[in-house]
Amino acid sequence: MEWLIYRGEVVLVKGHFITVEGGEGAGKTTVLELLKDKLTQKGYDVLITREPGGISISEQIRQVILNPAHTEMEKRTEALLYAAARRQHLIQKVIPALKENRIVLCDRFIDSSLAYQGYARDIGIDEVLTINQFAIEDCMPSLTLFFDLTPEKGLQRIALNTERERNRLDLEELSFHHKVYEGYQLLLKRFPKRIKRVDADQEVDNVSALAFEYIISYLSEEDE
Numbered sequence: 328m329e330w331l332i333y334r335g336e337v338v339l340v341k342g343h344f345i346t347v348e349g350g351e352g353a354g355k356t357t358v359l360e361l362l363k364d365k366l367t368q369k370g371y372d373v374l375i376t377r378e379p380g381g382i383s384i385s386e387q388i389r390q391v392i393l394n395p396a397h398t399e400m401e402k403r404t405e406a407l408l409y410a411a412a413r414r415q416h417l418i419q420k421v422i423p424a425l426k427e428n429r430i431v432l433c434d435r436f437i438d439s440s441l442a443y444q445g446y447a448r449d450i451g452i453d454e455v456l457t458i459n460q461f462a463i464e465d466c467m468p469s470l471t472l473f474f475d476l477t478p479e480k481g482l483q484r485i486a487l488n489t490e491r492e493r494n495r496l497d498l499e500e501l502s503f504h505h506k507v508y509e510g511y512q513l514l515l516k517r518f519p520k521r522i523k524r525v526d527a528d529q530e531v532d533n534v535s536a537l538a539f540e541y542i543i544s545y546l547s548e549e550d551e
Contacts (some may be wrong), residue, residue, distance in 0.1 A: 333346070342425035342431030343549065344466070345542060346436040350507050351496060352488075353527045354480030355434050356533060357472070361535040362371055362432060362542065364471035369543075374424045377434035382419045388412040393494035399545035400495075406444040406455055414462040422466065438514055438522070443496075446510030447503055471518070472538050472547045473511055474527035 347355045349505050365372045379389040391397065413436070422429050437459045443453035448530075478501060486492060515522050523541045527534050 340429040341428045343470070343546065344421065344425055344433070344468045345430065345545075346398075346433045346438070346468040346471045346510065347474065347538075348435060348438045348442075348471055348522075349527060350478055350481045350504055350511070351380075351477060352484035353474035353476045354484070354531060355474055356537055357371065357531055358535045359432050359434055359467065361531070362526075362538055365535070365539050366430060366542070370430045371546075373432060374420075374429050375432045375434070376416070378416060378439065379409055379422075382483065384419075385412040385416040388415075395493065395495050395498060395526060397495060398498065402444060402448040402450055405448070406440060406450055406458060409440050410458050410462040412461065417463055418468060419445070433468070434472070438471060438473075438511070439465060441514055441526055442507050442510030443507075446513065446536055447506035452510070452513070452523045469549075470542065471522040472525050472541060473515060473522050475511075475524050476527040478508050 347359060359375050363375050366373045378385070379392055380386040387409060388408055390404060392412070394398070404494050411511070421433065437456075438457055440455050441452050444450050445452035480505065482501070485497065515524060525534060525538050527546055
């Protein structure tokens with residue numbers, strides 16, 4: 328259990344907010360489903376969601392942000408739209424689930440904005456952090472798993488996955504994805520207690536097993 332600031336008030340939540348991060352093609356979506364199955368078998372009530380999206384308003388913002396036709400979108404506009412989608416998703420879906428003692432597994436959260444817009448777009452990690460602190464108030468993830476995969480291998484996976492949605496980020500040059508990867512490496516050093524590295528360059532069952540170990544270790548510590 329922990330206290331957080333929610334709509335200007337201090338709220339006690341019993342659930343656990345766990346996020347999964349990584350570059351394009353890191354395999355987050357697939358592993359999240361496996362993690363949900365493993366945790367459910369352990370008796371936990373698990374909710375999977377994603378950013379940007381997860382609820383109607385945020386999904387509509389997602390369509391604006393990721394539409395391949397919107398190549399003229401300015402980088403600060405992009406950062407603000409992500410923060411707006413995050414705010415609505417947080418108050419409408421994440422926090423209510425945490426208050427119901429659920430484990431929330433979220434595909435991307437604030438660290439994506441710090442890596443993509445803050446570092447790769449050259450807005451500044453601290454500047455984007457400030458924008459998002461306004462959006463999320465005091466609700467940071469308790470645990471973040473970074474799926475570590477080189478941009479080259481991630482983009483190769485995307486090219487082979489015909490079912491994956493194609494979005495505006497797919498139009499970026501390889502150099503942009505390398506900057507995103509560098510941004511995540513900086514975040515690993517900046518938030519070592521919260522962010523844990525998962526080697527995503529292996530079979531999906533191995534990735535899910537390692538991620539599951541991190542989650543169970545975290546939950547065990549919380550229950551002590």
